[in-house]
Amino acid sequence: MSKLSQSTLKFFGISSQFHQLPLRYRTAVSQAPLVIVVGLICALAAWQLPEVFQNPEFVAGLVTLAVVTAACIAIPWDRVWYPSYWIIPLLDFVAIAQLHHGSAGILTGLSLLHVFPVFWLSWSRVSPVTARYLSFICPLLAVWHPFLLTGTDEVNGGNLTAPLLVPLVSLGVAVTVSVLREDIRSQRETLENKDRLLEAALAESKRKSQLLDDVLNAIDVGILLVDEHGVPRHMNRRQQLLQQQALPEGISNPHERDLLLYTLDGSTPLPAEQRPVARSLMGSDFRDVQLWLGPPGGQIAMNTSAAVMRDNNGGFNGAVIVLSDVTALVDALAAKDDFVASVSHELRTPLTSIMGYLELALDEAEDTRLQGSIPVSLRVALRNSERLLRLVSDLLTAASGKLSLELQPTCLADLIHTSVGAVQAGAREIGVEVLDEAPAELPLVADPQRIAQVLDNLLSNAIKYSPDGGTVTVTAWQEAHRVVFRVADTGMGMTAEDVEEVFTKFFRTGAVRQAGIPGVGLGMAISKDIVEAHGGSIRVQSTLGSGTSFTVELPADV
Numbered sequence: 001m002s003k004l005s006q007s008t009l010k011f012f013g014i015s016s017q018f019h020q021l022p023l024r025y026r027t028a029v030s031q032a033p034l035v036i037v038v039g040l041i042c043a044l045a046a047w048q049l050p051e052v053f054q055n056p057e058f059v060a061g062l063v064t065l066a067v068v069t070a071a072c073i074a075i076p077w078d079r080v081w082y083p084s085y086w087i088i089p090l091l092d093f094v095a096i097a098q099l100h101h102g103s104a105g106i107l108t109g110l111s112l113l114h115v116f117p118v119f120w121l122s123w124s125r126v127s128p129v130t131a132r133y134l135s136f137i138c139p140l141l142a143v144w145h146p147f148l149l150t151g152t153d154e155v156n157g158g159n160l161t162a163p164l165l166v167p168l169v170s171l172g173v174a175v176t177v178s179v180l181r182e183d184i185r186s187q188r189e190t191l192e193n194k195d196r197l198l199e200a201a202l203a204e205s206k207r208k209s210q211l212l213d214d215v216l217n218a219i220d221v222g223i224l225l226v227d228e229h230g231v232p233r234h235m236n237r238r239q240q241l242l243q244q245q246a247l248p249e250g251i252s253n254p255h256e257r258d259l260l261l262y263t264l265d266g267s268t269p270l271p272a273e274q275r276p277v278a279r280s281l282m283g284s285d286f287r288d289v290q291l292w293l294g295p296p297g298g299q300i301a302m303n304t305s306a307a308v309m310r311d312n313n314g315g316f317n318g319a320v321i322v323l324s325d326v327t328a329l330v331d332a333l334a335a336k337d338d339f340v341a342s343v344s345h346e347l348r349t350p351l352t353s354i355m356g357y358l359e360l361a362l363d364e365a366e367d368t369r370l371q372g373s374i375p376v377s378l379r380v381a382l383r384n385s386e387r388l389l390r391l392v393s394d395l396l397t398a399a400s401g402k403l404s405l406e407l408q409p410t411c412l413a414d415l416i417h418t419s420v421g422a423v424q425a426g427a428r429e430i431g432v433e434v435l436d437e438a439p440a441e442l443p444l445v446a447d448p449q450r451i452a453q454v455l456d457n458l459l460s461n462a463i464k465y466s467p468d469g470g471t472v473t474v475t476a477w478q479e480a481h482r483v484v485f486r487v488a489d490t491g492m493g494m495t496a497e498d499v500e501e502v503f504t505k506f507f508r509t510g511a512v513r514q515a516g517i518p519g520v521g522l523g524m525a526i527s528k529d530i531v532e533a534h535g536g537s538i539r540v541q542s543t544l545g546s547g548t549s550f551t552v553e554l555p556a557d558v
Contacts, residue, residue: 023077027085030123031072034092034116038065038099041107049106058102064095083126089117090138097142111166114139118170122177135174140167222323228316230256230281242302242323245294262292266299280306280319290326301330351389358382405447405533412442412451412483412554416474419455423463431469434459438476444483444556450530451554457523458487458550465548466491482536483556488549494542502540503528 021029042062045052052058068091077085093114100110118139121131143166213236216223222239226232235243246259256277261270270291272278279286287305294300303326311317358381365375416438427434455474462472466489476485494502505525531538535555542548 023082023085024073024075027072027077027088030120031069031088031092034113035065035069037113037116038062041110045107052103052106055102055104057098061095061098061100061102064091064098068092068095086121086124086126089120090134092117092120093138093142100142111139111143114142114166114170115173118174119177122174123181128178128182131178132171132174136167136171139170143167220325224277224321224323225318226277226280226321227318230277233318239323242293245298245300260293260295262296262299264290264292266292267296276304276306276321276323277319280308280321281316283308283316293323300325301327347388347392351385351392355382355385355389358385405450407445407447409443409445410448410451412444412446412476412485413438413440415448415452415455416442416476416485419452419459420474422456423459427463427472430463430467432463432466433471434463435471435473438474438485442476442478442483444554446534446554447530450534454527454530454552455485455487457527458552461523462487462489462491462548465489470547478556479553481556483554484551486549486551488547490547493544493546493548495544499540499542503538 068088072088096110096113096117099107099113103110118135121134122128124131216236217238219236220238222242223236224232224239225234243259246261247254248258248260251258256275257272259275261275262268263270276289279289285305285307289304291302291304292299293302303324304321306319306321308319309317358378362375362378362382364370365378417436420434420436424434459472459474466472468491470490472487472489474485474487476483478484503524505522528538531552531554536553538550538552540548540550
């Protein structure tokens with residue numbers, strides 16, 4: 001749309017684009033610049049050159065222009081043959097010729113008025129080629145108008161050639177306007193295509209955004225998106241409910257530090273720097289961080305994780321924080337621990353009594369030198385009772401989650417010799433050789449009962465997981481201020497995945513379960529707790545089918 005058209009539309013208070021107007025309005029707007037300019041010329045002529053109005057041909061030109069303008073406004077061009085509105089600029093050429101000839105040279109430059117109908121013809125979309133021909137021929141006829149009508153004998157080549165500048169300029173204007181019109185049309189089509197693509201992309205984006213919102217709102221997990229400054233940008237419906245529950249009374253727009261978030265004890269407010277959004281702003285991911293949310297008495301246990309978002313340059317660009325309600329799981333675990341502790345405690349008393357009576361029966365059998373299967377059966381019953389008591393003790397230890405240590409100077413070598421001696425007979429029965437390669441003396445400060453428990457667990461597993469026979473070797477040595485012992489076997493071994501889970505409570509490998517080897521998967525978890533309670537560490541190396549070794553490091557002096 002040209003600046004002239006824009007100015008004309010604004011003059012008449014029309015805010016729509018020119019190509020969006022009805023044809024009737026477009027013809028009126030296109031005619032308006034010529035009418036306005038001629039009106040200004042007439043006003044100036046009436047002030048300074050009133051004699052020009054005495055020429056009948058000049059007045060005829062004004063009348064022609066007025067009639068053409070009236071027709072331009074009155075005729076419903078939308079209802080007639082489309083190119084018929086071209087009659088208006090063609091008649092404008094006639095009116096301009098009358099004004100130019102009628103002024104008799106008094107008003108110079110009236111021939112420049114040809115630019116207005118030329119521009120109109122060239123800007124229209126009817127026929128650019130025809131518009132160029134008419135833009136040259138019509139101005140040419142207008143400037144030759146005096147010679148053609150009067151038929152004077154003075155007509156010669158010079159008289160006809162002199163006015164050719166006006167039609168040539170009009171032709172140049174026509175060509176220029178046509179090129180600009182085509183270029184603008186092409187640009188407008190390109191922009192319209194881009195607008196359609198953008199609208200389609202925007203509609204698709206809105207559709208996907210709504211779909212994402214629907215999916216996020218259907219998830220029973222709180223999801224919070226924050227920008228690089230920690231300002232919330234989006235949260236799903238579940239997160240909104242969680243935030244409402246964490247709101248203190250009297251606060252409608254809280255900061256994260258105002259929310260009711262507590263540590264695992266449920267009563268200590270979570271420090272500001274340890275809260276989920278604050279932690280995510282440090283620029284690193286975190287997973288499975290537990291906290292309590294809500295006022296005391298109505299708290300829920302939450303498991304929180306965060307994933308940091310990066311821009312194209314790797315810079316921090318916000319984070320996605322996920323909060324899941326694990327209250328039911330926490331309650332179930334607590335109930336399980338209570339149940340295990342209660343049942344284990346109830347089992348321990350009758351087991352102790354059974355073992356006591358079995359030992360008395362064995363003592364009496366020895367005193368009376370009883371022969372036959374009864375002493376053997378009593379020993380089997382006693383061994384199984386002892387095994388069952390160890391299992392109950394492990395369950396109690398796992399359920400309580402607490403270890404009490406009675407530290408005292410002791411000798412690790414003595415503990416190793418005792419433990420190895422206790423398993424030698426049972427190991428020989430299944431074809432396993434147990435080698436004791438510990439030194440004679442290896443002092444340390446520890447709880448001898450607990451360290452013996454670790455040794456028993458490691459030796460028991462090494463023998464148990466060597467079902468086809470093999471060798472179990474116990475070694476021990478001192479490194480600086482630490483005491484180290486290792487239990488290695490040549491048994492069935494474990495996969496790398498099993499090694500990662502070996503210290504998890506109740507974990508048992510698939511191969512062990514398939515082989516039907518008894519156990520509940522608590523020994524290694526309890527052993528790890530005992531070692532770490534002493535300030536030590538335990539590590540494992542294993543190759544499937546080639547054996548396993550456990551290495552324990554303990555401080556020599558606490």
